[in-house]
Amino acid sequence: MTDGSDTRAKASDADHYWLMEGFTDGGERVPLDERHMQGLDPSLKGIKIVDCDTHFSEPPDLFRNAPAKYKDRMPVMRTVDGFDKWFIGDRSFGLTGGNVIGNDRSKLYGRLAYPRLELGDPGSYRVKERLERMDEMGVHAHICFQNGGVTQAGSLMALGDDELALVIIQTFNDACAARQEESGNRLFSLPQLPMWDRAATMAEARRCIDLGLKGFVLPDKPERIGKPSWSNSYWDELWEMCEATGTPLNFHLNSSLNPQALTWDEFEFEQRLAVVGMMMSIANASNLGNWMVSGILDRYPKLKIGLIESGMGWIPFVVEMLEHQFDEMMPNFKKTLQKRPTEYFRDNFWCTFWYESIAPSKMLDLVGEDKVLFETDYPHPTSLYPDVQEHIVKVLGHHDYAIKKKILETNAVKLYNLPF
Incomplete structure (x- = not known):
């Protein structure tokens, strides 16, 4: 929830990471309905649900x-x-x-x-x-x-x-x-890396993998902190390490655009919040496109990339759009790439869903049942809390048990190398 139009890293980034206006009095409080907090639905017995996007607030100690x-x-x-x-x-x-x-x-x-x-x-x-x-x-x-x-x-x-x-x-x-x-x-809390120092980044990445941590959270553009683009060989050691160990890269939501600039100036906070939340999710398409055209995934074909807290319904449209753009906009560059967008998504990317009903119900064949993860976004705004089981049954209930187990458990276990 960053503020300001300047995308370069600056001293005030942390202070503006969350908008003060969103922490002030207001809004609407709805009491907990205990009916929605009764544990695993009987139809999902035997599935260890992995929630692939939650947030653990940094405690005072x-x-x-x-x-x-x-x-x-x-x-x-x-x-x-x-x-x-x-x-x-x-x-x-x-x-x-x-x-x-x-x-x-x-x-x-x-x-x-x-x-x-x-x-x-x-x-x-x-x-x-x-x-x-x-x-x-x-x-x-x-x-x-x-x-x-x-x-x-x-x-x-x-x-x-x-x-x-x-x-x-x-x-x-x-x-x-x-x-x-x-x-x-x-x-499984994901670690941070000291991206401003290449040697320190590589050493800390190795240390985190040895500690048993399960993936890295990366910014969409290292250029923001004055470092070369991800496609530069400057980062090859990191990709080699992640590919060799099966450690996934995670792009959580996205800040590649300033969604505050896309809302009408006279809107009140709640109006802006609705549009900003939508645009921040959809903007993760830029990471998908950047990685697909970069050539990195040809050099490191086993890299695993999670597009987190962005939904899944936009995936077929964006991949289809990239298929068209490969032909129309990249007559020279596409000759140097070894795969098509559909193939890159199949081999290297995963996406998450939470509030959606249409996509998990009707689009698994388009996205790929092996590429979809479940999340709740607890305890953030838009979180599924407390209606988690009710929503899962609603949107996945008509699918075979084996498909539900993949989406709710197995896909995440494979992506994050979980110990169960």
């Missing part, structure tokens, strides 16, 4: 295990004017991230989060309560993405202390590994 010499310089959470924010020294690293599930289990509509972490569901930032929510929703495992802006590359670079910035990233990643162990291999 996240950096408690930082090396002793850095403890006094680590990020801390402070309450300022009624809002919980992260700080490194006197520099703001923004709000705590999206959480519309209240500590009374109600759901907040029309806003991004509660202003204080303690007002939200403790399942958003504590392991024990998170596992309880998963059991209630009938979900076995969560793939967890970051929530706040405390690991934003532009802001960390602006500290002017690469050693400190690296320790912050490493401490965050260590906490991801500890959370995975504490959860009994049910919470």
Whole structure:
């Protein structure tokens, strides 16, 4: 939910990662209906549902295990004017991230989060309560993405202390590994990489793989932080490592465009929020196209790429469009590529769905039943909470059990190399 039209990384990135307006009073709170939180539906018995897009809010004690010499310089959470924010020294690293599930289990509509972490569901930032929510929703495992802006590359670079910035990233990643162990291999939090330093990136990537972490979250364009494009050989060592270990790359939502600039100026917050959310999801098509035309997937044909929190209904249209563009717009470049867009998607990409009904019900043959993952986006706005099982049965109920198991479990197990 970034603000501003300048796409280059800058010191204020973390502070604007979530819009303050979305944390203010307003919206509508709807009480929890316990009927929707009764665990796995009987028709899905034997399926370990993997929710492939959730968010684990960075807890206040996240950096408690930082090396002793850095403890006094680590990020801390402070309450300022009624809002919980992260700080490194006197520099703001923004709000705590999206959480519309209240500590009374109600759901907040029309806003991004509660202003204080303690007002939200403790399942958003504590392991024990998170596992309880998963059991209630009938979900076995969560793939967890970051929530706040405390690991934003532009802001960390602006500290002017690469050693400190690296320790912050490493401490965050260590906490991801500890959370995975504490959860009994049910919470798989994805690590961050110090993209501003190539050598440090490669070393930390190797360390994270050795820790048993299950994938990397990458920005859509490393040019934002002054580094070469992904297609540059500068990054080949990272692709070699990920291909050799089967470690997936994840592009979560997308910020390749500024959706704030696409809404009408006179709109109020809720109107803007609806359009911004739509455009941020659809914008992940740019990652699909960039990777397909880049030639990277010919050099590293076994790379695995997840397009996360973007939906699946747009996939057939965009792949068909790229098939046309390959012929109409790339008479020279297409001769150097070894595959067509349909083949690249089949071999290298996965997508997720959550709120959709049409696509999972009617388009599996177009997208590919092996390429679809399930998500809830808990505890963010648009989350399926608490109607998880009801929605799954509604949109997948008419499919064979084997197909449901693929989409809800097996595809994710294969993509993320999960231990069950």
